[in-house]
Amino acid sequence: MSFLQVKNLYKKIGSNDVLKDINIELEKGGFLVLVGPSGCGKSTLLNAIAGLMPLTSGEISIDGQVINDLHPSKRDIAMVFQSYALYPNMTVEENIGFALEMRGVEKAARAAAIRNVAKTLQIEHLLDRRPSQLSGGQRQRVAMGRALVRQPRVFLFDEPLSNLDAKLRVEMRAEIKRLHHKTHATIIYVTHDQIEAMTLATKIVVLKEGVIQQVGTPAEIYNRPANLFVADFMGSPAMNMFKGSVVTTNGVREIEILDNNTRVAMPSSVADQDLPDGKEIILGLRPEGITDEGLVDPTVVSMAKIEADVTLVEPTGSDTFVIAKLDGTNFVGRVRADVSIAPDQRFTFVFNLDKAVLFDPSSGLRLV
Numbered sequence: 001m002s003f004l005q006v007k008n009l010y011k012k013i014g015s016n017d018v019l020k021d022i023n024i025e026l027e028k029g030g031f032l033v034l035v036g037p038s039g040c041g042k043s044t045l046l047n048a049i050a051g052l053m054p055l056t057s058g059e060i061s062i063d064g065q066v067i068n069d070l071h072p073s074k075r076d077i078a079m080v081f082q083s084y085a086l087y088p089n090m091t092v093e094e095n096i097g098f099a100l101e102m103r104g105v106e107k108a109a110r111a112a113a114i115r116n117v118a119k120t121l122q123i124e125h126l127l128d129r130r131p132s133q134l135s136g137g138q139r140q141r142v143a144m145g146r147a148l149v150r151q152p153r154v155f156l157f158d159e160p161l162s163n164l165d166a167k168l169r170v171e172m173r174a175e176i177k178r179l180h181h182k183t184h185a186t187i188i189y190v191t192h193d194q195i196e197a198m199t200l201a202t203k204i205v206v207l208k209e210g211v212i213q214q215v216g217t218p219a220e221i222y223n224r225p226a227n228l229f230v231a232d233f234m235g236s237p238a239m240n241m242f243k244g245s246v247v248t249t250n251g252v253r254e255i256e257i258l259d260n261n262t263r264v265a266m267p268s269s270v271a272d273q274d275l276p277d278g279k280e281i282i283l284g285l286r287p288e289g290i291t292d293e294g295l296v297d298p299t300v301v302s303m304a305k306i307e308a309d310v311t312l313v314e315p316t317g318s319d320t321f322v323i324a325k326l327d328g329t330n331f332v333g334r335v336r337a338d339v340s341i342a343p344d345q346r347f348t349f350v351f352n353l354d355k356a357v358l359f360d361p362s363s364g365l366r367l368v
Helices: 040-048 092-103 107-120 136-148 166-183 194-200 218-221 227-235
Strands: 002-013 016-026 033-035 057-062 077-080 154-158 187-191 202-207 213-216 241-248 252-257 262-265 280-285 303-315 319-326 329-336 344-353 357-359
Touching: 002 040, 016 040, 016 213, 016 344, 033 040, 033 194, 040 077, 040 154, 040 187, 092 107, 092 136, 107 136, 107 166, 136 166, 166 194, 187 194, 194 218, 202 218, 202 227, 202 319, 213 218, 213 227, 227 241, 227 280, 227 357, 241 319, 252 280, 262 303
Parallel strands: 033 187, 033 202, 077 154, 154 187
Antiparallel strands: 002 016, 002 057, 202 213, 241 252, 241 280, 252 262, 280 357, 303 319, 303 344, 319 329
8 A cells, every 4th residue: 555645636726726636646755756847736746735825625544544634733734834944043953953852852852853854964064054044955854954953754845946046956956865865754845847757756756737648667668658748748858749640551550750751660669559551640759769870779679760950059078969851851960079069950860769658649549
């Protein structure tokens, strides 16, 4: 039985259905990330689990206990907010230990717990300071420490890194991942940043307009997106989409893309599917699946060499992203950093069709 379960959850605010038939299961010690665009219902779902917002219908249970009617203080859940929510008149030590003090934990035990958490988060030297004397990253560590010291059943993080600069966000992301590995805590984490989702999660839930689009591991979400929305939302740069149709040439099924007589092999992922000639499809291929000849995976089974006009070159140091145009359609490829390539140049790209995914343009669903 799963440690945390959300069953058939609906939430209506006024006449708006904010969450629609949400079903989620998470094992103990798992790291679940809720991801999606602004307004998709991520924070509403987190608040519902925390007990800060009543459900319209459905059920939430933790370790077999239904918690729908439990007061937030009785759910044994700790929440880390985007705004840190520290008490400005208290020291770091007092902020971390406040919940224990309210529970009546004796002073010696409280001090030991605070020291242990401070050591874990490497903020022992900050215990006498007040929040106004701390940097954003230090404040976030204190907020995490205040949650950790309680040793709750579930941790809830509501976009905790969104107020930090890019460098600090990367550092804190690694800190949270190390913390999860060390403590084996059960975590539900809300973000709109799909890079955070991919790097932190053991399981990802992708939401759009209050509806779950896909639930899976980071690898499943990235490599086998359930529909066009997930394919486009997860990944930076986004997955390339080419319109095409199924054709048969000398008994071999192929895909003709962009109506320009460019034909590529049928991806192995759908080789067993009965796709009739003329069926319209959308071929999805991530930037790393479109590269130069020197970067081709030697184990690739099916590939196509396609010439296209380069419109923009974006060096990133380790490699280079190239935006090119094929018969009016822009796509992004990733080539080696030392490849000589420039705008307005015609370049030969290699499409790794082993990594391609096909979608039905009418339903938007992946063809499996």
